[in-house]
Amino acid sequence: MNTVINSGLEGVVAAQTRLSQVNGQIGQLILAGFPVEAVADKATFEEMLYLLWYDKLPSASELIEFSGALAAYRPLSEVGFAVLERAAAAQVPVIDALRMAASTLSLGPTGSISDDQPGQAALAAVAGFPTIVAAYWRLLQGETPVAPRLDLSHAANYLYMLTGQVPSPEKTRGLETYLNTVIDHGLNASTFTARVIISTQSDMISAVVGALGALKGPLHGCAPGPALDMVFEIGQIERAEAYLRAKLDRGERLMGFGHRVYKVRDPRAEVLSKAAARLYEADGDVALYDLVRAVEEKAVALLAEYKPGRNLQTNVEFYTALLLHGLGLESELFTPTFA
Numbered sequence: 617m618n619t620v621i622n623s624g625l626e627g628v629v630a631a632q633t634r635l636s637q638v639n640g641q642i643g644q645l646i647l648a649g650f651p652v653e654a655v656a657d658k659a660t661f662e663e664m665l666y667l668l669w670y671d672k673l674p675s676a677s678e679l680i681e682f683s684g685a686l687a688a689y690r691p692l693s694e695v696g697f698a699v700l701e702r703a704a705a706a707q708v709p710v711i712d713a714l715r716m717a718a719s720t721l722s723l724g725p726t727g728s729i730s731d732d733q734p735g736q737a738a739l740a741a742v743a744g745f746p747t748i749v750a751a752y753w754r755l756l757q758g759e760t761p762v763a764p765r766l767d768l769s770h771a772a773n774y775l776y777m778l779t780g781q782v783p784s785p786e787k788t789r790g791l792e793t794y795l796n797t798v799i800d801h802g803l804n805a806s807t808f809t810a811r812v813i814i815s816t817q818s819d820m821i822s823a824v825v826g827a828l829g830a831l832k833g834p835l836h837g838c839a840p841g842p843a844l845d846m847v848f849e850i851g852q853i854e855r856a857e858a859y860l861r862a863k864l865d866r867g868e869r870l871m872g873f874g875h876r877v878y879k880v881r882d883p884r885a886e887v888l889s890k891a892a893a894r895l896y897e898a899d900g901d902v903a904l905y906d907l908v909r910a911v912e913e914k915a916v917a918l919l920a921e922y923k924p925g926r927n928l929q930t931n932v933e934f935y936t937a938l939l940l941h942g943l944g945l946e947s948e949l950f951t952p953t954f955a
């Protein structure tokens with residue numbers, strides 16, 4: 617008997633979901649019924665989260681109640697902080713410190729999260745991740761963590777905890793657009809990992825900790841930092857071709873290009889590129905934005921030449937890097953912010 621071996625999930629239908637629909641051939645992403653480009657730069661993160669969890673947009677009063685319930689889970693337990701302090705003493709990378717402290721979210725801000733109420737663990741995970749990342753980032757810099765503010769939105773509070781300053785509406789909007797753009801994407805590697813864990817009737821915090829392990833791999837969620845490093849190393853538009861050719865001649869991959877599903881430009885790249893353009897025009901380095909556009913154009917052309925027929929196009933990570941850099945985030949924070 618011939619056994620068919622699928623070395624990946626290509627062509628395998630493993631689950632059904634109403635959360636998002638990804639069409640890699642035409643470059644379409646539908647989030648709970650809405651095309652990503654129609655909602656990502658308009659809705660707040662809380663509205664998008666509500667839409668995914670409850671399958672409808674919230675009314676004004678539902679949004680206030682939901683935002684308050686989420687914010688209540690922002691404070692981190694003492695154990696969580698202790699883990700971060702030990703991690704900072706060992707100068708552990710941010711994504712690893714997040715994985716270590718994420719396990720402690722089972723304790724919740726004031727006590728244990730109930731296994732009987734999965735909603736609590738979901739709130740704790742979504743609200744707790746930004747607190748962990750921001751607190752750890754400040755500990756790494758030798759600064760005191762900034763306590764979360766429960767009156768700010770999810771996105772504004774994250775930037776506030778990182779910097780100690782309430783961000784401008786433009787920066788908050790930029791981060792919300794990013795978070796909304798990557799809020800769901802079907803069964804990618806990390807989501808699949810989480811679902812495998814949940815399918816054993818394990819708990820949600822275990823699932824997100826496992827998912828983090830998959831996300832941190834350089835071929836998945838760790839691409840934006842190297843993508844931006846590449847742009848900085850290129851430095852000037854005239855150097856792009858020689859630099860990229862040398863990389864491809866060495867058999868290296870261009871980070872931020874190619875996708876397991878999208879065979880045309882990732883629709884999220886367009887949303888993030890527009891959001892970055894708005895941010896950089898407002899108070900950023902427009903020359904960097906122009907350089908990124910030029911590098912993208914050159915990279916796509918060279919990938920077509922070096923890997924004909926592969927349809928290697930720009931993926932979400934390329935513009936993630938530009939947008940998050942424009943928000944003032946260091947590249948070590950890109951993947952943890954994605955998480």
Ligand code: ACO
Nearest residue numbers: 835836837839868869870871872873874875876926931933
């Ligand atoms: N640069 C150069 N060559 C590439 C690239 C790239 N970015 N991507 C794929 N290739 C080449 C491969 O070397 C391979 O060539 P070969 O057959 O001659 O050896 C061919 O294209 C097919 O590559 P696969 O890895 O089989 O393609 P797959 O669709 O499985 O890969 C992946 C998808 C892993 C994302 C790949 O395109 C890649 O490594 N990209 C760079 C990393 C990156 O940007 N990751 C972020 C993805 S988005 C996300 O995870 C949220």
